[in-house]
Amino acid sequence: MKLRSSSLRSPRFRSLLAAAAMLALAVPQAAMAQYTLNVREADIRAFVADAAEVTGRTFIVDARVQGKVSVVSERPLSRSEYFEVFLSTLRANGLVAVPTGNGAFRVQPSEGAASQPTRIGSKGAARNQMITEIVRLRAIDATQAVETLRPLVSKEGAITANKSGNSLVIVDYADNMARIRALVAQIDRDNASTQTILLEHAGAREIATALTQLIPAGGEGGRALATVVAVDSANAVLMRGERDTLARLAAMARQLDAKAATGGEIKVLWLDYADAAVLVPVLERLVGGQGGTEVASGSQAPVSLGGVGSSQASNAGALGGTTPAAGAAAGVGAGSGSKASVNPTGATTGGLGSGAIKLANGRGTATITRYPGANAIIIAAPADDQRRLTELVRQLDIPQEQVLVEAIIVEISNDVARELGVQFLFGGKDKPFAVTNFGNSSPNIIDVAGGLLANKLDQTTTVVNGSTVTTTTNSTAGDLLKQNAASKILAASGGYSGFLTQLGNNTYLGALINAVATDKNSNILSTPHITTNNNVPASILFGKEIPVATGEALSSANFNNTFRTISRQNVGIELDVTPQINAGDQVRLDLRQEVSSIAGTVSSRSDDIIVNKREIKTTVTVGDREIVALGGLLDDNEQRTLQKVPLLGDVPVLGELFKSRGRSHVKTNLMVFIRPTIMRNANDRQELTARRYGVVRNAQRAFEPGREPGIDDLVEDYLGATAPVAPGKAVAVAPGDTVIAPKAAGELPPADAAPPARP
Structure with missing residues (x-):
């Protein structure tokens, strides 16, 4: 490569050269420099070295970079043009210059360049420079956009979808990036429209469910052609999608709404989760219970379903009230008329005496009952009122979550007691007596002495012809004293000792010492x-x-x-x-x-x-x-x-x-x-059940290590089921465990097979 400068020797242009020299003082010399490229079969590394000298940039050459290049320029190039031609030459030879963090460029094969750090954004980037750009989408789905744009990305580039942010991350050459960005601007447009259908007879939720099932999917990873949402508060259906699709859906919704006006007035609602016996009183209270606000017929707001009556009545029934003035509040119950009651079948009986409830504005009557043989509710009412009750039932008939409540009760106590005492007794038959008796002493000395002296009470001494004769008889009092003494002694705790001695004729002295710890x-x-x-x-x-x-x-x-x-x-x-x-x-x-x-x-x-x-x-x-x-x-x-x-x-x-x-x-x-x-779902229930089952199983295994836990036998033999296992977890098999599986699951291991190792 040779650096050349042009010279103008004609006298005619000397004045112009002088003017150019004056302008050169104001323009940087580097910006005015012109370079000519003319290399043939030059070594690629020498070509990179010349580019570093001309552009003033640092290049790091990968060890895999080998080969020769040829570049011919017909006109002089500025420094920026020279750098652009350099990048184009690398790109034509399967190479790329990837910027590094310190301002240098790494020259490497284009394969895998998309995974290397590149320039973020295209501002100031050369056309043939590898850059990374984030394209945010507003209307179309990111996954669907990737499938559309992938063929347009160069083989050295890459494109991925960020689903959480609905955006695209694209790595490619700057010139191709501009083409992709222009195409995205054309296809990322929201052409959908919205439409609201107000329903008069049918339920919004029911119509929305039916229309949703008719909407075709937009393909794998794509959006549906339309979206239908039920608005229960306004009894309306809100639709969004293409105009043609919305027109067909709107026509279907109006046809179904008109058909509901002429439908039957008796409807059976099969409940999935709620209890009919609990739900019927709620509906009866709404239809014929406490006072509420009456709404004119045809209004989109909820219409009063009960009989007319003053809303200030303290005990409102189904019937019996008086019609209020126009615009006044009317209750769903009655005024001071007869009270409503619930019969065994669940129907409300009021003033009509037939289970029917008179509706406001003379719209007829309504009857709500449940079918005892199944979890179902039967509603007989005009179509408009029936629709409102049906929507209410569907909102209440939802699955109930469960709660496991665990309590831990810990009680630690230490009780220390000490007792020491002495009791005395002095007395005799037909003589005064004295005794010391304490309530915290056991046994009682009076009880013990009563048992010991019981025989003395049963003895009678007489003198016959100068001789003393003692006669012993069995009395009820003596037996009771002996039994009482024996029970008190047997019930006593600790240590006790004592004595009973006779002092003179029918006089006794006793002492009892007790010590308890x-x-x-x-x-x-x-x-x-x-x-x-x-x-x-x-x-x-x-x-x-x-x-x-x-x-x-x-x-x-x-x-x-x-x-x-x-x-x-x-x-x-x-x-x-x-x-x-x-x-x-x-x-x-x-x-x-x-x-x-x-x-x-x-x-x-x-x-x-x-x-x-x-x-x-x-x-x-x-x-x-x-x-x-x-x-x-x-x-x-x-x-x-x-x-x-x-x-x-x-x-x-x-x-x-x-x-x-x-x-x-x-x-x-x-x-x-x-x-x-x-516990929100079956997996939560299985996990908690498996945990509790494992506690019992481990306790039985510890009690009898050599035997299969009895709870497993009960579950498998009596219930015909398998042991509960937490979802996604395998059953831990310890050495010595016996693997029991249904025959359909495969052949059982031989009896002499080694047990599986504990995971």
Whole structure:
């Protein structure tokens, strides 16, 4: 390559050269430089080196770049024109110059250049420079646009669709990018129109569903030719699409609406999810219950379905009101007339006496009932009112989500008790007696002494001819004293000792020492859980019913005959909950959690029992799968008791014989946690069921390691089903497990086959 400059020697142009020299002072020398390209079979690397010298740019040559090039220029080129010719030469030879981050260019084969960092945007880019551009679409779908534009992209370029932003990412040469952008501007136009069809007789949702099924799809990845949306509040159908398609759909909608006006007045609605027995009273209340607002016939707003009557009536029935003045509020119920009632079949009976409800403005009557043999509702009403009721039923007949409510009840307690006391008894037959008796001492010295002296009470001593004769007889009082002493001794706890000695004739002295130490620790963990539908109350009880005496009376004829009234009381763990799923996966829980147990009798002299009861009744809002603490109790109760005989108990040292001491220390730590889990579909239910099933299965396996869990046998043999497994998860098979599968699933492994390894 040779650099040449032109010279003008003619005298005629010397003045022009002088002027050009003056202009050269104001124009950069580099911009005025002219270069001529004339290379034949030159090495590509030498060609790149000359381009770097002329353009002042840095080029990084890939090791794969090899070969020779030939370029012939008929006229001098500026620096920018030289760079453009350089890029065109690379492109013609299957090469490309990709800009790097530091301003240099990487010369490499064009294959794979689209994945390299390139210039973003075409502003200031050379025609043969590889660039990246983002084209945002407004009307057409990005996936469909890729299929249309892919043949126009060069083989070195690439085009992808960004579905989330409905845009295209294109990597190609700048000159081809301009052609693609111009084509996108032509095809990315919204030619669709909208149309609203107001319905008078048919339901908007029903018409929209029918029309949607008739619309042909726009092909794979494309949009449908039209879109139909039901507007329930206005009982209208909103359509968007091509004009010809909308015209055909509008004609169909009007024909169906006109046909609905002459349709039958009795309709059976088969419910998919809602309960007909629950839904019928709601419809009856709307048709013939409380007061509302009457709307003139033919209006698009919801029309009053009940009989006329004052909206201020406190007990509105189906009939019996008076017609209000024009423009005044008219109730869907009645004024002071007869009240409506629901018969066993679900129909509302009012003043007509036939189950029919008189409608406003003399439009006729309506009858709503349910079919007991199926989950269905029968509506007999004029077409317009029937349509409104049908739309209401369809809005209410939706699948209900379920909620699993899990509770964790933790109670840790430590009970320590100490008792020490001395009891004395002094007395005899036909003589005064003295006794020290303390309520916290067991057994009671009076009970024990009564049993020991029972034989003395049954003995009679007489003197016959100077000789003393003792006669022993069995009395009822003696037997009762012995039985009472035996029961008290057997019921006593701890250690006790004593003596009973005779002092003189029929005089006795006794003493009883008791010492009791009790240590009781408990750690109770309970996890009741229950599953219920949204807004449906549910309860679960683990425990028993115990009899509780609520009253006692003596017979007026025989005072020995006692009458007692008994009621049953639940004792155990009880959970009552009503979940309500709110927005944002928040669950409102109206719940009552109770833990109760029998603590024993009130005293040794009474059969009335003491029931320990811990109850929480509250309303909380918890996130899905969130654990929250409902409440709890931290109780540290210490008691010290001292019972003594006045004066004698105050004597130093010896006073301890006339005292009874007791000490108890009870610590209780109770906490209740709750967690709701929303189950929206079958996969959620399967996952939670598999988790609970796995807990029971693992417990049975740990109890009997060498045997197949009994719950598997029950499910497979009795229910004829397979064990629950979470969706998308395989059953973990441990060494020693037996694989049981239906014969249709394939051959079973041989008996001597090695068990599969644990994943």
